[in-house]
Amino acid sequence: MVERISEAEHEVMEVLWAKAPLTATEVADRVIEAKGWSLQTVKTLLSRLAAKAVVGTERDGRRFLYSPLVERDAYLAGVSRKFVDRLFGGKVTPLVAHLAEADELSADDIREIEELLRELKA
Amino acid sequence: MVERISEAEHEVMEVLWAKAPLTATEVADRVIEAKGWSLQTVKTLLSRLAAKAVVGTERDGRRFLYSPLVERDAYLAGVSRKFVDRLFGGKVTPLVAHLAEADELSADDIREIEELLRELKA
């Protein structure tokens, strides 16, 4: 199992998944853009992720280059399963039903999902 | 927004959503069955939930009867939305795609979801 990634850490991961390797400052620039945290905060998150071996570091002179060691797809698959297991007894249908009920599904969404399901059956 | 419910607290909530009102001991019996925690732990969780006004208490002699103040459906809808927003940019299709890719969707699941979508369009 992939190490647990906290919500704030996840924000940092998204940046690295979008582009890597990056320096701490480069990561921070992007995260700060989106979340307004301080540089120190982002560095702490990077350290924690590195300590958990969720991101890897590569020395580049006096600084580090950070890269994800966990693939986004693998991570998402893992947390999705956990989520559906915990809240919906592992069944996706009730999840879709809930989202639909809360008007989170547009007609386009429905069409998209239908298309996806059609492909899955093929 | 509904107060945040931690994972352990959620376990307690499931019991109360299944049947309420219940005394602390009754809740504990069911939770212990499933999770093996101590009575004290369950009581602590109930207190925290009561403090957050996620469960309500009603005095019954020397003890309390606990009931959910938050509906399961509303709670699930909330966390589902948060989850899909955070991890999939609010789009359900990629979530379904991920679950499918991880072989989490059986042929039956697919049929069920298709049926559900059909109803939604009606």
Next chain:
DNA sequence: ATTCATTGTTTACAACCGTAGTCGATTAAA
């Protein structure tokens, strides 16, 4: 060469979480 900026490291600290022990009050049992 001295100063300024950048970088990673260490430390901080409050809130939240999981997990429970203890305690004082009360009630049921003997």
Next chain:
DNA sequence: TTTAATCGACTACGGTTGTAAACAATGAAT
């Protein structure tokens, strides 16, 4: 009526998380 069980309240304690300041080393600029 003394005792044993039960109840909620209070306290605890280590781990995680969000958020960051302080610091030391190093490199850049002047």
